[in-house]
Amino acid sequence: MKVLFLHSLEKKVGEDRTRQAQASIGENKGQWVAGWQETKEDGRLSHETWFEGAAWDEMIVSFRENLLAKQLGGFLPIFDMGWLAEGGSFDTKTAKLQLLQYYSENNPNEVMYEELRQWRLKQASAEGKSPFLVATNRLLRMISTFLPQSEEELLQLPGFGSNKVALYGAELLRYTQNVERSTSFPLGWVQDQIDPVQFYAWQQQEKERKRQAEQSKREVKLKLLEAITGGDSLEQLREQLQLQRRDLMIWLEELDREGYDLESYIEKGLQQVPSEELSLAWTAFELKGDRYLKPILQTLYNQDELEGKDIDHVYEWLRLLRMKFRRHQMNKEAAAAV
Structure with a gap:
């Protein structure tokens, strides 16, 4: 040899x-x-x-x-x-993101992290969206570890662009601005504080975690499709898959985006909703857009009416209707392009 x-x-x-x-x-x-x-x-x-x-x-x-x-x-x-070493360098954009993520996971500020998590829950509730659309766990970890104290420093964290600074920057800085920190910005010093061997081991663990997460997603999708084909109700789906209402609807939306035919299933889920409310919601989607559901909810009901409603159930059928609305818009645009 x-x-x-x-x-x-x-x-x-x-x-x-x-x-x-x-x-x-x-x-x-x-x-x-x-x-x-x-x-x-x-x-x-x-x-x-x-x-x-x-x-x-x-x-x-x-x-x-x-x-x-x-x-x-x-x-x-x-x-x-x-x-x-994989990649051979810490200079790529992905490697820099991973360095900051790795450092923040190994140097946690649990008190600040929990405060930011509670802020995210309140903000997500106020906007009627998933907490992770406000800020990911990874981003909250980095903020709690590096403690940015200006908008310029917030912008140096991967995943925190100008749009998020405009939306949430002032709120987040209320938590971090007056906290004493032992590190500084810019964050070029992070690389020197990391053991390359341990960092590489963490990279491999992250790869395996993502692989397992993808496998889990495929299994959930398969079970969902089998249950939908079998005619199971939303309630039966929740029980079988042990999912919260919001999470189940997120899965259905993902299947719909991927092109699976859920039209008959969506229609079945909307059968119990009064036709007047469906019509008002459809018009609201046309006027206000379909990105956020809270403006649609506020168009349908005043505050007194909401107090007597099962809000989770309302959001559930609004998500179903939004899937139908988006598919209608896609078909409309495709027809206009012919």
Whole structure:
């Protein structure tokens, strides 16, 4: 076998003792071979084959993952192996975002974070939207850790653009402006405070978390489609999938956006709504747009009328009607373009 890369690592096992190891990449008759060799406590050599095959990309992924596991176990390279780090640089936009996210997760300010979460709940309720559309957990974490004290500093946080500053900047700064902080803006110093090996391990964990989340989403969608095809009611869907009303409607909206035919199901869900209210809501969508539901709700009912209503149920059928309205608008635009 032709050895193309060989590097030594060592692990401290006592005050004056170390264990030696080598990571290697070689080529043998068109096949890539990646492996590991280390000296055990009893002095014998142990060999591991991490990868053997023709695909360079797969070999590199396997090499990185296995090498990371060894480094987390205490083996450190004698020379810098930074060229093996995924992406090779912290300079990309994604890497900078991940650096700030990683730092804020590992240096939390739980008191401030909880205060911001409570603010988000109230704001989302006032706007009639999901809390995560106001601000994600990741953004609240970064705000609570870095404590921006001006709009200019808020704008330096990924995910906080000029629109959010205009909407929420003043409110958020009420929480952070007068709090003493030990760090400063700009945030270029963050990179120097992070262990690259631990950061890479966190990146891999994030990848796996996202993969599992995507798999979970696919499973929920499949169950939803099966239940819808079977004619289950919204109440039955909630019970089967253990979802809150709002969350269930968000799933249905996503299926609708992806092009699944939910028309008959939407019509069935709207059957119990008085035709006059449906007509008024439809007109409100035409006049006010379909982005937010709270203006539509306020058009339909005054405050006294709302007190006698099941607000969650009203929002539920408004979401169904909004799906129907959006599909109608799409068909209308498509017809006009012909």
